[in-house]
Amino acid sequence: MNAILVASFIIGGLSAVLAAMIVVVDSVVNNYGEVKIDINNGKKELKVNGGAPLLTTLSEQGIFIPSACGGRGSCGACKVKVLSDIGPILPTEAPLLDEEEMKQNIRLSCQVKVKSDIAIEIPEELFSAKIFKGVVEKINDLTYDIKEVKIKLVEPNEIEFKAGQYMQLVIPPYEKINEYTQRAYSIASSPSQKDSIEFFIRLVPGGIATTYVHKYLKENDQMELVGPFGEFYMRDTDADMICVAGGSGLAPIKSIVADMFEREITNRNVWLFFGARSLxxxxxxxFFQDMEKKWDRFHFVPALSEPQPEDNWKGETGLITDVLGKYFKEKMDQNTQKEGYLCGSPGMINACVKVMTANGISEDKIYYDKFA
Structure with a gap:
């Protein structure tokens, strides 16, 4: 028995020594010292401690790169152009980069570690992204699984953004979630509403952020947001706008439509297809039916793929892609230029892109933010 105890103490001691050695080696091997980050050819230079991912290193310096997945490497949103040699593209990056991006040395900032001096290029508008502090002013149930959340801004107390852009909500630790994380949500409110922001947030089973919002978030709670981000906004052309939304993807379309009406940009034809399963x-x-009455060129087409008998639904039925295809052929002017604006699940977006390109809209005229 004593021999067993002695052996246990020896093994325990050796394990402790080994663990200490690993910590020491790790601190030595991964101690990259101070490194320099050159952004946009000298527009901004940072001196930072090396070793952390580029995404978090930049955020600690007040420069926020969008990351819809919170830095897990699954969304592909945190792309930056790297101008210096930092080694080959990692296996964790390759699936989210196309061939042209690889040629241009586009990298995922959440996967690239800052080990030596590095030069990068980022869109100029990212310099204006910042952290906002706010208070939850209203939580409203829109459906059984979608909540409308309105956050009153406190610091700064106003925001400038383009209709269609998104923010990242900072989710605090809860239950078994031990660290802060961020998730991206499109802004539903109009840019004219500068002192608060509204979101439509659908419950995703097992989702870190949506579970927190639906189960724990309460009115008067404090929240932090980061942004604004995104390239999903109205292009300044005369083309007809063909918009398709599914679920909480209605948020940025609502923002765009409200903004256009407020600014009296009503000379364009706007078609909004909103797909759902049942009533x-x-x-x-x-809101949209009232907009249709006020705006002659605005057309709202809700459609149900699985209407229930009790719904007494008189509107369009079928997959939203089928309804979209029918309207292209039967309702829309075939001789006008058109642009596509999509927000919903990746599957819905991919299917709608095929319908749009088959009906004369080139892929470079179809806009969307495809969140993971």
């Missing part, structure tokens, strides 16, 4: 999945119908 219980639809919301904001009154």
């Amino acid at each position: 219980k999945d639809l919301y904001y119908l009154d």
Whole structure:
């Protein structure tokens, strides 16, 4: 028995020594010292401690790169152009980069570690992204699984953004989530509403952020947001706008439509297709039907793929892609230029892109933010 105890103490001691050695070696091997980050050919230079991912290193310096997945390497949103040699593209990056991006040395900032001096290029508008502090002013159930969340801004107390852009909500630790994380949500409110921001947040089973919002977030809670981000906004052309939304993807389209109406940009034809399964999945119908009455060139087409008998649905039925294809052929002017604006699941977006390109809209005229 004593021999067993002695052996246990020896093994325990050796394990402790080994663990200490690993810590020491790790601190030596991964101690990259101070490194320099050159941004946009000298527009901004940072001196930072090396060793952390580029995404978090930049955020600690007040420069926020969008990351819809919170830096897990699954969304591909945190792309930056790297101008210096930092080694080959990693296996964790390759699936989210196309061939042209690889040629241009586009990298995922969440996967690249800052080990030596590095030069990068980022869009100029990212310099204006910042952390906002706010208070939850209102939480409203839009459907059984979508909540409308309005956050009153406190510091700064106003925001400038383009209709269609998104923010990243900072989710605090809860339950088994031990660290802060961020997730991206499109802004539903109009840019004219500068002192608060609204979001439509659908519950995703097992989702870190959506579970927190639906189960724990309460009115008067404090929240932090980062942004604004995104290239999904109205292009300044005369083309007809063909918009398709599914679920909480209605948020940025609502922002864009409200902004256009407020600014009296009503000379363009706007078609909004809103797809859902049954009547219980639809919301904001009154808002868009009222907009249709006020704006001659605005057309709202809600469609149900699986209407229930009790719905007494008189509108369009079928997959939203089928309804979209029918309207292209039967309702829309075939001789006008068109642009596509999509927000929903990746599967819905991919299917709608095929319908749009088959009906004369070139892929470079189709805009969307495809969140992971």
